[in-house]
C-alpha cells in the first residue's frame with residue numbers, strides 16, 4: 001500500500017450510508033469520566049473472583065462452539081426478571097444495541113419505518129439506518145414528557161413498523177407513563193420496543209412494561225447489564241417478549257453470536273445479582289444530590305429515573321463542557337440547546353464534578 005488512502009465517498013459504499021457519521025461519544029482518559037452512563041463502581045471483588053473462575057472454566061472448552069441457544073443464560077435472565085417469564089421468552093446478545101439490531105433486522109429493514117420520540121437514544125436512528133429502514137422522528141412536550149393524546153396522534157400519522165419507547169428516556173431521564181405504552185401499543189400495528197436500559201434506577205414502586213407482556217405479542221421489553229450491573233465492558237443485553245418474537249430473532253442472528261466466555265461471565269454475574277446491584281441505591285443518592293446541587297448553582301435539572309441527570313440553563317454548553325474537560329471531568333454534550341448530561345458517579349466523583357462546575361461559576 002502506498003501512503004495515499006482513498007476517501008470514504010470514493011468507495012462503492014451503499015448510497016444510503018453516504019454522508020453519515022458513526023456513533024462517537026468522546027472516549028478520553030480523564031480522571032473523572034461521567035459521560036456514557038456507566039456504573040462507575042467496579043465489580044465487587046468477591047463476584048469478580050467467581051466470574052474469573054467461570055471464564056477460566058469455559059476456556060477449557062473454547063475449542064468447541066458455544067451453546068447456540070445460550071439456554072442456561074436465558075433461564076437465568078428469566079428468573080432474574082421474574083413476572084412468571086420463562087426461557088423461551090428471553091433473548092440476549094452482545095449489548096442491548098445488538099438486541100435492538102436483531103429486532104430491526106427482523107421487523108424493520110428496507111422499505112420499512114422505525115419511529116422514536118426525540119430527543120431519545122441516539123443509537124435508534126443509527127441502527128435503523130444501518131439495517132436499511134427509514135427513521136421517523138417524533139416529538140415530545142417542552143419538558144420531554146409524552147402525552148397519550150400526542151403519542152397516539154403521532155403513531156397514527158407515522159404508521160411505523162418498529163416503535164422505540166425509551167423508559168425512562170435517555171438522554172433526558174424522563175419517566176414514561178404506563179398509559180402511554182398501553183395506548184401506543186393499542187394504536188400501532190408494528191413492534192413496540194420498550195427500552196428499559198435504566199430500569200433498576202427507577203423508583204421501587206414503578207411498574208415495568210414486563211407486566212404488560214401477557215396478551216401483547218408485538219410488545220418487547222429490552223434491558224441491559226451495561227448500566228446497573230456495572231458490566232458495560234462485557235457487552236450483554238437481553239429482552240423479554242412472546243416466544244414467536246424470539247423465533248423471528250433466530251432468523252437474523254449470527255450462529256453462536258454469544259461467545260462461551262460472554263455466557264460464562266454473564267451467568268456468574270447473574271448468580272450474584274444482589275451484590276452486583278448493591279451500588280444502585282448509592283448511585284440514586286448521588287444522582288439526587290447532583291440534581292439538588294445543580295439547582296442550588298442556578299441550573300435546571302430535569303426529573304430523572306436513571307443514573308444520570310440532564311440539566312439546562314447552560315448558556316454555552318460547548319464552553320462549559322470544555323472547561324470541565326480542562327479540569328479533568330468528562331461529561332456529555334448531547335446536542336440539546338442550553339443543556340448538558342452528566343452520569344452519577346461514586347460519591348467522590350460526583351463531588352469532583354460538582355466542585356469543578358461550581359469553580360467555573362453559577363448559571364446566569
Ligand SMILES: *Cc1c(COP(=O)(O)O)cnc(C)c1O
Nearest residue numbers: 095096097121170197224226237
Ligand atoms: C446504554 C443504553 C443501552 C445499552 O446499550 P448496551 O449495548 O447494552 O451497552 C440501551 N438503550 C439505552 C437507551 C441506553 O442508554
